[in-house]
Amino acid sequence: MGKINLRNVAKRFGEVAVIPDINLDIEDGEFVVFVGPSGCGKSTLLRLIAGLEDVSDGVIQIDGVNATDLPPAKRGLAMVFQSYALYPHMSVRKNISFPLKMAGLDQAEIDRKVEGAAKVLNLTNYLDRRPGQLSGGQRQRVAIGRAIVREPKAFLFDEPLSNLDAALRVNMRIEISELHQSLKTTMIYVTHDQVEAMTMADKIVVLNAGRIEQVGSPLELYRSPANTFVAGFIGSPKMNLIDGAEAQKHGAATIGVRPEHIDLSTTGGLWQGTVGLSEHLGSDTFLRVTVEGVGMLTVRASGEVDVHHGDTVWLTPHAGKLHRFGADGKAIG
Amino acid sequence: MARAQSPRRRLLMTLAAWSVALLIFFPVLWMVITSFKTEASAVASPPEFLSADWTLENYAEVWARSDYPRFFWNSVVISIGSTLLGLAVAIPAAWAMAFVPAKRTKDLLMWMLSTKMMPAVAVMIPLYLVFQRTGLFDTKIGLVLALMLMNLPIIVWMLYTYFREIPGEILEAARMDGAGLWNEILHVLTPMAIPGIASTMLLNVILAWNEAFWTITLTTTKAAPLSAFIASFSAPQGLFYAKLSAASAMAIAPILILGWFSQKQLVRGLTFGAVK
Numbered sequence: 220m221g222k223i224n225l226r227n228v229a230k231r232f233g234e235v236a237v238i239p240d241i242n243l244d245i246e247d248g249e250f251v252v253f254v255g256p257s258g259c260g261k262s263t264l265l266r267l268i269a270g271l272e273d274v275s276d277g278v279i280q281i282d283g284v285n286a287t288d289l290p291p292a293k294r295g296l297a298m299v300f301q302s303y304a305l306y307p308h309m310s311v312r313k314n315i316s317f318p319l320k321m322a323g324l325d326q327a328e329i330d331r332k333v334e335g336a337a338k339v340l341n342l343t344n345y346l347d348r349r350p351g352q353l354s355g356g357q358r359q360r361v362a363i364g365r366a367i368v369r370e371p372k373a374f375l376f377d378e379p380l381s382n383l384d385a386a387l388r389v390n391m392r393i394e395i396s397e398l399h400q401s402l403k404t405t406m407i408y409v410t411h412d413q414v415e416a417m418t419m420a421d422k423i424v425v426l427n428a429g430r431i432e433q434v435g436s437p438l439e440l441y442r443s444p445a446n447t448f449v450a451g452f453i454g455s456p457k458m459n460l461i462d463g464a465e466a467q468k469h470g471a472a473t474i475g476v477r478p479e480h481i482d483l484s485t486t487g488g489l490w491q492g493t494v495g496l497s498e499h500l501g502s503d504t505f506l507r508v509t510v511e512g513v514g515m516l517t518v519r520a521s522g523e524v525d526v527h528h529g530d531t532v533w534l535t536p537h538a539g540k541l542h543r544f545g546a547d548g549k550a551i552g
Numbered sequence: 553m554a555r556a557q558s559p560r561r562r563l564l565m566t567l568a569a570w571s572v573a574l575l576i577f578f579p580v581l582w583m584v585i586t587s588f589k590t591e592a593s594a595v596a597s598p599p600e601f602l603s604a605d606w607t608l609e610n611y612a613e614v615w616a617r618s619d620y621p622r623f624f625w626n627s628v629v630i631s632i633g634s635t636l637l638g639l640a641v642a643i644p645a646a647w648a649m650a651f652v653p654a655k656r657t658k659d660l661l662m663w664m665l666s667t668k669m670m671p672a673v674a675v676m677i678p679l680y681l682v683f684q685r686t687g688l689f690d691t692k693i694g695l696v697l698a699l700m701l702m703n704l705p706i707i708v709w710m711l712y713t714y715f716r717e718i719p720g721e722i723l724e725a726a727r728m729d730g731a732g733l734w735n736e737i738l739h740v741l742t743p744m745a746i747p748g749i750a751s752t753m754l755l756n757v758i759l760a761w762n763e764a765f766w767t768i769t770l771t772t773t774k775a776a777p778l779s780a781f782i783a784s785f786s787a788p789q790g791l792f793y794a795k796l797s798a799a800s801a802m803a804i805a806p807i808l809i810l811g812w813f814s815q816k817q818l819v820r821g822l823t824f825g826a827v828k
Contacts, residue, residue, distance in 0.1 A: 271727065304724065308746075
C-alpha cells in the first residue's frame with residue numbers, strides 16, 4: 220500500500236511561507252510528478268512527505284495513518300536524491316544493503332535481496348566497486364537499488380536525472396517507468412522538466428509559488444490547462460499566449476494556441492506574419508513568426524518545410540484548439 | 553591558477569623557506585646537540601660545536617636517575633586519553649553545529665574558541681582547588697579530564713570544519729534508510745570524516761603531549777608526564793644544561809617521530825578548507 224494524503228499542509232521558513240496551504244491525494248500505485256519552475260516548492264513538498272522537513276501546519280497521512288510527526292525512517296518511504304547521495308566509503312553492495320542492515324535483517328536475507336536488486340538494475344558486476352568508480356548512470360542505479368530493496372510504501376525521487384547527460388536521461392526515464400510498471404508501487408517524482416513529467420506521470424501536480432495550479436493526467440493538462448501558468452508550462456514548445464484585441468475578439472483576456480495546433484501556409488490564412496527564426500530538425504520545423512497585432516508566435520510544422528528567415532507566411536489556428544483565459548488567468552469554459 | 557615563477561625567484565623563495573625552517577628548528581637542533589656534550593662543553597663560551605667532547609653519559613645518567621618509562625606511559629595515557637575522550641564529546645557537538653545549526657551556533661563556536669584566549673593562570677587556583685577536593689589531583693584521569701576540556705574548543709572547531717564539507721544529503725539518505733542518530737554518526741558521518749578526525753586526533757595528541765602548565769601544576773609524582781620529567785631536571789642547585797637537554801630530547805622524541813610520520817596528514821588537516 221502507498222496512499223498518501225496531504226491535508227492543509229503548510230511550510231514556513233521564518234516569515235516566508237514556501238508552501239502556504241496544500242491539499243493533495245495520492246492513490247496507491249500512482250506515478251505522481253510534481254512539476255514547476257525553480258523555487259516553486261516542489262522539492263520542499265517532497266521533503267515534507269519524506270519527513271526531512273517538519274511541517275508548519277497540516278497533516279500528512281500515509282496509508283491512513285497520521286505520519287506528520289514520524290521521523291523519516293518510520294514512514295516506510297524511500298528516496299532517491301538528485302546528487303545520488305551514495306555513501307562514498309561503502310561498496311555498491313554495502314550501499315544497497317545499508318537500509319536492510321538498519322532494519323535488522325539477517326545476512327542471508329540481505330544478500331538475497333541485494334543480489335536480486337543488482338540483477339534487476341544490471342549492477343551485478345559492480346557490487347564490489349565504490350561509488351567513485353561508477354559512471355553517473357550507474358550511481359543513479361545504485362541509488363535506486365538502495366531504495367527498492369527496502370520494499371517501501373512509496374518511492375520519492377528528487378530530480379534524480381538532472382545530473383545525467385541528455386541521452387542517459389532518456390534511458391533512465393524509461394528504466395524508472397518500467398520499474399514502476401513492474402513494482403506497481405506509488406512513486407512521487409519531482410522535476411522541473413515538463414517532458415519528464417508528461418512522459419512518466421499518471422498524474423501531474425503543477426506547482427507555482429508553493430501552490431497547486433492544477434492536478435491531472437498529462438493529457439488533461441495538455442488539453443485543458445486550468446490557467447495561463449499551466450498552459451505556458453505544459454507542452455513543448457510552450458503554448459503561444461496572445462493578449463489584447465485578438466483575444467478580445469474571442470471574448471477573452473488571453474487566448475492560447477499550441478505551436479502544433481497552427482496550420483502554416485505560404486498562400487493564405489488567418490494571420491499574416493514574417494518568419495524570424497526557423498529551426499529545422501528534420502522530423503519537425505519550428506518557426507518563430509511575427510504577426511502584426513498578435514505578436515511573436517511559435518509554430519511547429521511537421522517534417523521539412525521550405526521557409527526561411529524573412530519569408531511571409533499565413534497562420535491559422537486549428538478549430539476548437541484555441542484556449543480562452545479570463546483577466547484572472549483562469550480558463551474560460 | 554599556477555603563477556609562472558622565474559628560476560631566480562624560485563631560488564630566493566627556496567632560500568627564504570629554508571632559512572625560516574632552520575630558524576624554527578634551530579633550538580631543537582641545539583638541544584639535541586647539547587644533550588651529547590659534557591656539562592663543561594655545554595656551557596662553554598663561545599659555544600662549542602665541532603670541538604665539543606661528545607658523550608652519551610647524559611642519557612645514561614638521566615635514565616638511571618629517573619623513572620623514564622613511567623613518565624612516558626603517563627604522557628601516552630594522558631595525551632591519547634584526553635584526545636579520545638575529547639573526540640567522543642566533540643563529534644556529536646560538531647555534528648549538531650554543522651548539520652542542525654541554531655541561530656546562535658556561530659556565536660557559540662566563537663565563544664568556545666575565545667576560552668582558549670583566556671590566560672590559563674586565571675583558572676589555576678579554582679581548578680587546583682577543585683582537583684584537590686575531588687581527589688583528582690595527581691591522577692591520570694584528572695589530567696585526562698583537564699586537558700580534554702582545555703583542547704575541546706579546538707577539537708570541536710576542527711571537526712565542525714570537516715563536517716561542513718560533508719553533503720547533508722548523504723546524512724538525509726541515511727535517515728531515509730532507517731538510520732537513527734547514533735547509526736548515522738557511527739556508520740556514515742564518522743567513516744566519511746576519517747581523514748579529518750585523524751588530523752584532529754594527531755594535533756590534539758601533540759598539544760596534550762606538549763602541555764606543560766597544567767601537567768606540572770596538577771601533578772606531583774604519580775601522574776606526572778614527560779613535561780614534568782623535564783622540569784624535574786631544573787634543580788635548585790643550578791641548571792645542568794647537558795642533562796636537561798638529554799631529558800628534553802627523550803621527552804620530545806616520541807612526539808617528534810609521530811609528527812614526522814604523520815606530517816602529510818597534519819598539514820592537510822591544518823590547511824583543510826583554506827583553499828577551495
